Amino acid sequence: MTMQHTALAPAERAVRVLGGDLTERSLRLHLEGLSGVDAVGLEQRAAGLGTRSIKTSSKAWALDTIIKLTDLTTLEGADTPGKVRSLVAKGLNPDPSDPSTPRVAAVCVYGDMVPAAIDALGAAHGDPDAGLVSVAAVATAFPSGRASLPVKLADTRDAVANGADDIDMVIDRGAFLAGDYGTVFEQIVAVKEACRRDDGGFAHLKVILETGELTTYDNVRRASWLAILAGADFIKTSTGKVTPAATLPVTLLMLEVVRDWYRLTGERIGVKPAGGIRSSKDAIKYVVTVAETAGEQWLQPHLFRFGASSLLNDVLLQRQKISTGHYSGPDYVTID
Amino acid sequence: MSFLEYAPAPESRAIVKLRPSYGLFIDGSWVDGHGEPFSTISPASEERLAEIATADEHDVDLAVAAARRAYDRTWSRLSGADRGKYLFRIARLVQERARELAVAESLDNGKPIKESRDVDVPLVAAWFFYYAGWADKLDYAGLGANPRALGVAAQVIPWNFPLMMLAWKIAPALAAGNTVVLKPAETTPLTALLFAEIVQQADLPAGVVNIVTGAGGTGQALVRHPGVDKVAFTGSTAVGREIAKTVAGTHKKVTLELGGKAANIVFDDAPIDQAIEGIVNGIFFNQGHVCCAGSRLLVQENVHAEVVDRLKQRLTTLRMGDPLDKNTDIGAINSREQLDRIRSLSDIGEQEGAERWSAPCEIPENGFWFAPTIFDNVSTSSTIAREEVFGPVLSVLTFRTPAEAIAKANNTPYGLSAGIWTDKGSKILAVADKLRAGVIWANTFNRFDPSSPFGGYKESGYGREGGRHGLAGYLKAGN
Amino acid sequence: MADRLSIPKTYKLAIGGAFPRSESGRTYEVVTPKGAFLANAALASRKDARDAVVAARAAFSGWAGATAYNRGQVLYRIAEVLEGRRAQFADEIRASEGATALQAAAQVDAAIDLWVWYAGWTDKFTQVAGSGNPVAGPYFNLSVPEPTGVVAIVAPQEPKGASLLGLVATVAPALVAGNTVVVVADRAHPLSAISLAEVLATSDVPGGVVNVLTGSPAEIAPWLAAHADVNALDLSGAGALDWVDLEIAAADTLKRIVSPEPGVPSRSLQRILAFTETKTVWHTKSLL
Known part of the structure; x- marks a missing residue:
């Protein structure tokens, strides 16, 4: 399969933006020179975006868009090939009662479950921008990231070799909080390199910042820039294993970073909020926030994803409400 | 379709029963x-x-x-x-x-x-x-x-x-x-x-x-x-x-x-995205019909171009129209008389050489409307930098040092409010001390609370x- | 030995830390209650008033920006220096107001004590009149009283004389918060006003903080009331003037106004606060 997205070689962005003599110091100066974030103002802006009232045709469009942008996820120790097959079936045909329901963008699993997912997808496996469903694998000692670099790279290569289209890596939050930006940067660069496929292409790299552990918005902004400079195709909020996971203000902030990166370079980076988005109402707030911050063109699978599991059914219930005109119930959507 | 052209979401008028x-x-x-x-x-x-x-x-x-x-x-x-x-x-x-x-x-x-x-x-x-x-x-x-x-x-x-x-x-x-x-x-x-x-x-x-x-x-x-x-x-x-x-x-x-002619002071170390929101809220809240509106943007010269550019981009997302639509950001000007005043002061601004830019809003056929407007390169002597417009019109001026910002902010017979945007706490407190205005919002704007005294200095x-x-x-x- | 021939004092204006004659060159006779000549005082003109406002404005940011502790020390210093010159003031009051030695001394003592009372307020009125406001949101919100600016004062014009105490009772409270002052002294009894200006000049009061004009309140007050660079008008001693007209003139630039009252105003926190503006500062508050 081919991905429309062409990845840059590792660290090339940093060299381009920060100059050829890329050092820990130049990286630090850049990150520390970023404009600060006032938390109250950021949260107010997010709350304001959350009051948009999305009705009728806009709501129908938003609900379908949410499905098309969903990385339907299962990341449990108890995951089995059977569970993954069931997830894939749900992703391909979310609402058996309504064949007009779009497919999800991807299924997101642990690396060892990638073959099961690819197998279950069969001919439907491919680029979500083309209406197919891709396979994302979490890697790099997900969710804690507490392992040596060789282990993280082996984890990544294994998932890529298994056919994963996307790698969702975690950054080393400990290193980041210790101010060791160079280590975080080099690990992302190395993982990006490990995403290289035999054919020379790259698996799509999503860099999970685990914003709930970075705590401050200034840190989120720095980590976002760091990940982009190191070669991230996507910046992703959370593993889903830490509270708080995705929040609207954090996602807004990350969207502001990719908007600014686009202003600076003309290149579009993706954003993936993950974890904690369970209702259509919440998800629509994210769609609004994307459209009003980065722009509508970001509402495509290669630029925005929801990392979610239970969200899908709530969206389906809302879809059913729109098509039938009455409220539906949980027995009318499938569990996976 | 464009998602951003949100479908109409009007609040029902039925809840209000007016007598004739x-x-x-x-x-x-x-x-x-x-x-x-x-x-x-x-x-x-x-x-x-x-x-x-x-x-x-x-x-x-x-x-x-x-x-x-x-x-x-x-x-x-x-x-x-x-x-x-x-x-x-x-x-x-x-x-x-x-x-x-x-x-x-x-x-x-x-x-x-x-x-x-x-x-x-x-x-x-x-x-x-x-x-x-x-x-x-x-x-x-x-x-x-x-x-x-x-x-x-x-x-x-x-x-x-x-x-x-x-x-x-x-x-x-x-x-x-x-x-x-x-x-x-x-x-x-x-x-x-x-x-x-x-x-x-x-x-x-x-x-x-x-x-x-x-x-x-x-x-x-x-x-x-x-x-x-x-x-x-x-x-x-x-x-x-x-x-x-x-x-x-x-x-x-x-x-x-x-009245007021508040300075909204943006330093180069401001939290930039929140400052942009604050500028927007400062002057376009309630169509700028606000006595404490941040109608004079004083922006540090080294970030002037960037701030204005980001501001314009942000203004293109403002939605003007039916006040009862829940997604409307900018409603109607309150009266024809006020609209005339805003228009005439804006025309004067243009004649005096300021650079006018208006957000691309579709103006409804009936009613009184004025698109959010920025005047760039406004001088301290311009009419629109001195007179209260009481409308969605922002004058942009620059400064080089905190002392200059303070001097320009205070250079008005009014003294109702002011805004300060910087991540540096000591600068906020020192500038707030020097501003001759009754309400000072630091890294925020247009906030009101019954427990918080509100009122002006001088002719405010x-x-x-x-x-x-x-x-x-x-x-x-x-x- | 023959009596020494004394050296009479020339009473001038006090503007911007200097003691000029009136730019008009005019003087008027200051006499005892019985009509005997005491001195020639400067008869201030509108231009002197203008110069005084300029001086007061120039001194404002320094005085307002001084720490409250410093302002308190300076005001207390006035009391100290005045205490050392009690005899001079008592003599002037006796001569000019026809007071007994006891009355004159009592007036000087009251004036000194009034300086001490107001000196102690400089670093307290903010706490008493300010407030921390519990707004419903993530904000730090504080209100503090700040000086209004340049205050023009018509000092009490008591027929029987209270020239020093009346002056101090109006000037001192205005100084507490950091305002600067242009005061028109008691027309009939201006000697202690000018002598007080000399005390101020040797008491670490920065030049221009207190500007004293002697002469006719009826002539000068309208210019001060209408002056756009005056922020507040204390008409305590203007009861005999067309004070409603003065208030109307002051309304053109929305000056803060204290209306006339008979006698010497009693000391109060309200007098300090009459020349303050409440400034409320909001700041966002967050751990994130």
């Missing part, structure tokens, strides 16, 4: 006015909403007399605790009828429903709650033990926050033990008249609150009336000046909340509204 015509609310009942009645219209559609009575001097006389009677016979004899209970009742009734009041406000004023719903009306309830609790604690108002009410308060309010201004006036006046005669602005009388219904529902003693409608003449008669002990006015500096002259030599205590008026200070404006020291 309204009289004056005097001594607890509706009475006819003896002046020429007028229509109040929706500025978004120019649709006629209701016919409104005009109070002439005789009617004002009756209202003041009713307020005096109520003061002498009931209100001044009531315990503070009981006055407080009436105010708590009002607060609750405002909350119960919040949606109705918000819709009526947006209809009559033209402001977006999201503002009347999320800002104006919640603050109205909050104001009554706050001052309700003061009614039996006047000994702590700062005037010593047993302070006394002034008597009858004459209150004249503007059209930009009709019900909110009513609350700012009536709540502290009643808590302190005064009775009131209030005149709403002639273009926005509806919510004050709905408030009269709330006064009835709260079973407030007759005459404690009287609402007289009319234009400037009615207000003048009220302010001049020898039977009033307190004059509280919010509006233009020109009218405020006339009021100050009118009351000179009398015993009347005066509070004036007048005197006295404070909100907080203990606002209460003291309706009291005198006891014996």
Whole structure:
């Protein structure tokens, strides 16, 4: 399969933006020179975006868009090939009662479950921008990231070799909080390199910042820039294993970073909020926030994803409400 | 389709049941006015909403007399605790009828429903709650033990926050033990008249609150009336000046909340995205019909281009149109007269060489509209940098050093408010110290709270509204 | 030994830390209650008033920006220096107001004590009149009283004389918050006003903080009332003037006004606060 997205070689962005003599110091100066974030103002802006009232045709469009942008996820120790097959079936045909329901963008699993997912997808496996469903694998000692670099790279290569289209890596939050930006940067660069496929292409790299552990918005902004400079195709909020996971203000902030990166370079980076988005109402707030911050063109699978599991059914219930005109119930959507 | 052209999401008008015509609310009942009645219209559609009575001097006389009677016979004899209970009742009734009041406000004023719903009306309830609790604690108002009410308060309010201004006036006046005669602005009388219904529902003693409608003449008669002990006015500096002259030599205590030309100062170390939001909120909130609006953007020269560029980009996402649509960011200009003023000052701005840019908004066919507009490269001597436009028009000026920012910010006869944007705390505090303005927002703008005193320096008026200070404006020291 | 021939003092204006004659060159006779000549005082003109306002404005940011502790020390210093010159002031009051030695001394003592009382307020009125406001949101919100600016004062004009105490009772409270002052002294008894200006000049009061004009309040007050760079008008001693007209003139630039009152104003926190503006500062508050 081919991905429309062409990845840059590792660290090339940093060299381009920060100059050829890329050092820990130049990286630090850049990150520390970023404009600060006032938390109250950021949260107010997010709350304001959350009051948009999305009705009728806009709501129908938003609900379908949410499905098309969903990385339907299962990341449990108890995951089995059977569970993954069931997830894939749900992703391909979310609402058996309504064949007009779009497919999800991807299924997101642990690396060892990638073959099961690819197998279950069969001919439907491919680029979500083309209406197919891709396979994302979490890697790099997900969710804690507490392992040596060789282990993280082996984890990544294994998932890529298994056919994963996307790698969702975690950054080393400990290193980041210790101010060791160079280590975080080099690990992302190395993982990006490990995403290289035999054919020379790259698996799509999503860099999970685990914003709930970075705590401050200034840190989120720095980590976002760091990940982009190191070669991230996507910046992703959370593993889903830490509270708080995705929040609207954090996602807004990350969207502001990719908007600014686009202003600076003309290149579009993706954003993936993950974890904690369970209702259509919440998800629509994210769609609004994307459209009003980065722009509508970001509402495509290669630029925005929801990392979610239970969200899908709530969206389906809302879809059913729109098509039938009455409220539906949980027995009318499938569990996976 | 473009998702950003959100499908219409109008708030229902059905919740508001307007009468075809309204009289004056005097001594607890509706009475006819003896002046020429007028229509109040929706500025978004120019649709006629209701016919409104005009109070002439005789009617004002009756209202003041009713307020005096109520003061002498009931209100001044009531315990503070009981006055407080009436105010708590009002607060609750405002909350119960919040949606109705918000819709009526947006209809009559033209402001977006999201503002009347999320800002104006919640603050109205909050104001009554706050001052309700003061009614039996006047000994702590700062005037010593047993302070006394002034008597009858004459209150004249503007059209930009009709019900909110009513609350700012009536709540502290009643808590302190005064009775009131209030005149709403002639273009926005509806919510004050709905408030009269709330006064009835709260079973407030007759005459404690009287609402007289009319234009400037009615207000003048009220302010001049020898039977009033307190004059509280919010509006233009020109009218405020006339009021100050009118009351000179009398015993009347005066509070004036007048015009402004606030500087919103953005330093190069500001939290940039929040500063952009703050600039937008500062000048485009309520179509810029805000006396404390951040109408002069003072931006540090080394980030000027970037700030203006980001600002323009942000403004393209503002949605102008039906005030009742829940997604409307920019509503209608309140009146044709105000629209003419905004247009004429903007034309002058252009003639004086400033660079005009307006957000690409579709202007509705009917009603009064003005797209959010930025004037760049404005000099300190420009008319639009000095005169209050009271509309969605931002003047952009630059500075190089904090001292220059302070000097330019203070270089105005006004002194109501100012904004400071920087991540550096010591700079905020030092600049705030030097700014000659009554309300300073640091890394935020246009925030209001009943516990927070609000009011101006210099020609922006005197006295404070909100907080203990606002209460003291309706009291005198006891014996 | 023959009596020494004394050296009479020339009473001039006090503007911007200097002691100029009136630019008009005019003087008027200061006489005892019985009509005997005491001195020639400067008869200030509108241009002197203008110069005084310029001086007061120039001194404002320094005085307002001084720490409250420093302002308190300076005001206390005035009391100290005045204490050392009690005899001079008592003599002037006796001569000019026809007071007994006891009355004159009592007036000087009261004036000194009044300086001490107001000196102690400089670092306290902010706490008493300010407030921390519990707003419903993530904000730090504080209100503090700040000086209004340039205050023009018509000092009490008591027929029987209270020239020093009346002056101090109006000037001192205005200084507490950091305002600067242009004061028109008691027309009939201006000697102690000028002598007080000399005390101020040797008491670490920065030049221009207190500007003293002697002469006719009826002539000068209208210019001060209408002056756009005056922020507040204290008409305590203007009861005999057309003070309503003065208030109307002051309304043109929305000046803060203290209306006339008979006698010497009693000391009060309200007098300090009459020349303050409440400034409320909001700041966002967050851990994130």
